[in-house]
Amino acid sequence: MSEEKIPVLAIMRPESYREKSEAIAREFGFEPLYAPMIKLEGIKDDGFEPFMQRVIDGISDYVVFTSANGITFTLDKLSDAEKENFIEALKKARLIAIGPNTEKELVKIGIENSFLPADYSSEGIVEALCPEVKGKIVDLARSAYGAKVLIEGLENCGATVYETHVYTLSIPEGAAQKELIERTLAGDVDAFAFTSSMMVRGFMRHAERLGAGENVKEALSKAVVGAIGTPTGNTLKKYGVDADVIPGEFTFEALIKAMKKEL
Numbered sequence: 001m002s003e004e005k006i007p008v009l010a011i012m013r014p015e016s017y018r019e020k021s022e023a024i025a026r027e028f029g030f031e032p033l034y035a036p037m038i039k040l041e042g043i044k045d046d047g048f049e050p051f052m053q054r055v056i057d058g059i060s061d062y063v064v065f066t067s068a069n070g071i072t073f074t075l076d077k078l079s080d081a082e083k084e085n086f087i088e089a090l091k092k093a094r095l096i097a098i099g100p101n102t103e104k105e106l107v108k109i110g111i112e113n114s115f116l117p118a119d120y121s122s123e124g125i126v127e128a129l130c131p132e133v134k135g136k137i138v139d140l141a142r143s144a145y146g147a148k149v150l151i152e153g154l155e156n157c158g159a160t161v162y163e164t165h166v167y168t169l170s171i172p173e174g175a176a177q178k179e180l181i182e183r184t185l186a187g188d189v190d191a192f193a194f195t196s197s198m199m200v201r202g203f204m205r206h207a208e209r210l211g212a213g214e215n216v217k218e219a220l221s222k223a224v225v226g227a228i229g230t231p232t233g234n235t236l237k238k239y240g241v242d243a244d245v246i247p248g249e250f251t252f253e254a255l256i257k258a259m260k261k262e263l
Contacts, residue, residue: 006029006030006031007029007190007191008030008031008183008189008190009025009033009190009191009192009193009259010033010035010180010184010189010191010192011032011034011035011193012034012035012036012037012038012180012192012194012195012199012202012203013036013038013195013199013252014036014039014040015039016040016069017252018036020252021034021193021252022034024252024253024256028256028259028260029260030190030191033183033189034176035177035180036172036177037172037198037199037202037206038169038170038171038172038198038199038202039169039170039171040069040073040143040167040168040169041167041169041170042073042076042077042166042167043144043165043166043167043168044077044166045144045164045166047165048164048166050162051139051162051164052082052086054162055089055090055093055139056085056086056089057089058089058092058093059137060138060139060162061093061094061133061136061137062093062094062095062129062133062136062137062138062139062159063090063093063094063095063096063138063139063141064098064125064139064141064142064150065095065096065097065098065102065105065106065141065142066098066102066140066150067099067101067102067142067143068099068101068102068105069167070102070141070142070167071102071105071109071141072105073166074141074166075087075109077166087109087110087111090111091110091111091113093139094115095111095113095114095115096114096115096116096117096125096129097114097115098117098120098125099116099251100116100251101251102116103116115128117129120229120250121229121230121250122147122149122150122153123153125153125154126149126154126157129157129159130154130157131157133154133157133158133159134158134159135159136159136160137159137160137162138159138161138162139161139162139164140161140162140163140164141166142163142164142165142166143165143166143169144165144167144168144169145168145169145198169198171198171201171206172202173206177202177206178206178210180203181206181210181212182210184216184220184223185212185215185216185219187219189219189223190224191223191224191225191259191262191263192220192223192224192225192226193226193252193255194226194227194232194243195227195228195232195252195255196228196229197231197232197235199232200227200232200235200236200241203216204216204239217239217240217241220241221242224244224245224259224263225241225243225244225245226244226245226255226256226258226259226262227243227245227246227255228246228247228250228251228252228255229246229250232246233246244259244262245259245262
C-alpha cells in the first residue's frame with residue numbers, strides 16, 4: 001500500500017516570514033513550497049520627520065499601524081535615543097494595531113494598551129473609530145501600497161489624517177518564482193496561500209511572463225486557494241480565480257487551518 005501523499009502548499013510571503021510560515025504549514029500536515037512573490041524594502045518619505053515630531057510633541061491623537069512591518073520599518077529609521085523618545089511618546093497616544101501580529105510587535109516594545117479592532121480590515125478600523133475621531137489627528141504608518149479606503153473613511157468621519165510610507169513592496173524575480181509557476185502548471189501544488197493583493201499580482205505577473213496566464217487559472221481552479229481578507233479575495237476574482245477559503249480571522253495560521261479542512 002502506498003503512503004498517502006503529503007499535500008504541497010505554496011507559500012509566497014516575504015523572506016522574513018519564511019521560517020515561521022513553513023513551520024505552520026508542516027504543523028498542519030502540508031509540505032511547504034516557498035517562492036516569495038513580495039519583497040519588503042524600507043523607505044523614508046518626506047512625511048517621516050513630521051510624523052515623528054507630531055508623535056513626540058503629543059500632537060497625534062491616534063497612531064495606526066496596519067502591520068508588524070510598519071512598526072519595524074518605522075523604528076529602523078531611528079537612532080537609539082530617538083527610538084526611546086518615540087516609544088515613550090507612543091504610549092501617550094491612542095495606538096491602533098491591525099491584527100494580532102501587529103499587537104504582539106507593539107507589546108515587544110513595551111506598548112500593551114493598543115486597541116485591536118475586531119475586524120482587521122480598513123473598513124473595520126473606520127467602523128470602530130468613526131464615532132470618536134471627529135476633530136482628531138490620526139497618523140498612519142504603513143506601506144506605499146495601503147488601501148485609500150482607510151484614509152478616506154477616517155476623513156469622512158471628521159479626522160485629519162496623515163499617511164507616512166515607511167516601507168514599500170516589490171515583486172522579486174528568480175528561479176524560485178519560475179519553478180512555482182512551472183510546478184503549478186504541472187499540477188504539483190495542492191494549495192495556495194495568498195495573504196495580500198500584491199502577492200496575487202506578483203504570482204499572476206510571473207505566470208503571464210511565462211505565457212501561462214490562462215493555464216495557471218485552470219491549475220488554480222483544481223487546487224485549494226486561500227486568501228487573507230476580502231480585498232485579497234476580490235483581487236483573485238479580478239484575475240478570474242475564486243478563493244475557496246477566506247477565514248474570519250486574518251492570520252496565516254487561521255488561513256492554513258481552514259485550507260487543510262478543504263482538502
